[in-house]
Amino acid sequence: MIEASELNAILRPWLGEAFLSEFKEDLAQMAVRMRLCVRGEESFEELFSWLDDKLLMGVRNRTRAKMVIRLDSGYEVRLRVSDFSQMADELMYCVFCRLKRTHMTFETLNEYSLRHSSLSSLRALYVDFQEFLTGEERKVIKRVITGNYPLFRWAAWLDTESGM
Numbered sequence: 001m002i003e004a005s006e007l008n009a010i011l012r013p014w015l016g017e018a019f020l021s022e023f024k025e026d027l028a029q030m031a032v033r034m035r036l037c038v039r040g041e042e043s044f045e046e047l048f049s050w051l052d053d054k055l056l057m058g059v060r061n062r063t064r065a066k067m068v069i070r071l072d073s074g075y076e077v078r079l080r081v082s083d084f085s086q087m088a089d090e091l092m093y094c095v096f097c098r099l100k101r102t103h104m105t106f107e108t109l110n111e112y113s114l115r116h117s118s119l120s121s122l123r124a125l126y127v128d129f130q131e132f133l134t135g136e137e138r139k140v141i142k143r144v145i146t147g148n149y150p151l152f153r154w155a156a157w158l159d160t161e162s163g164m
Contacts, residue, residue: 002034002094010094011055014079014087016071019062026058030091038098044112044121047095051088056081086153089120096124106132119149127157 004027008020011027020027030051037047059067059079067079099105106129113121125133126141133141145154 002031002038002098004028004031006094007031007034007091010090011087012072014083014090015059015069018072019059019069022062023058026054030054034091034095037095044092044095044108045116048088048092048116048118051091052084055087056084059084089118090153091120092118093120093123096120097128099124099128101129101131103132105129117148119145119153123154123157 004024007027007030008024011020015023033042033047033050036042037044059069063069068076069079070076096109099109106125109121109124109129112118113125122141122145126138126145130138142158145158
């Protein structure tokens with residue numbers, strides 16, 4: 001089950017613990033909506049859009065539209081609109097990795113990954129749904145990931161040493 005604490009851990013590098021301590025109710029709401037998506041009661045597109053808006057408006061409202069956050073390191077950063085889409089995509093992996101491993105789910109996730117710029121959907125296909133991919137398809141997904149996304153977003157989970 002998706003919990004607010006898991007979302008907190010994902011967002012902490014982006015928003016810092018101080019900000020997230022004021023964002024707990026929002027995280028709980030996000031976790032509820034994400035659980036609905038896992039159960040198929042909400043589409044990936046609807047959830048992503050809602051998460052993106054919830055994050056953007058939550059930061060905007062709490063920073064009085066300045067969009068400046070103090071990170072755990074003590075540094076202050078100004079968040080860009082594109083940062084919220086990346087954060088929402090990172091959160092989407094919590095949904096994707098919990099989906100039932102069926103061919104129909106694989107097809108739905110694969111279709112989503114083709115229509116949307118989503119590293120998390122590619123990660124789920126590569127890591128969690130690999131039994132549905134050929135070796136060549138895994139290589140293509142890996143090339144797409146390494147060629148289009150910054151290293152910090154995939155270095156922890158993508159095996160760059162092997163041919164796969």
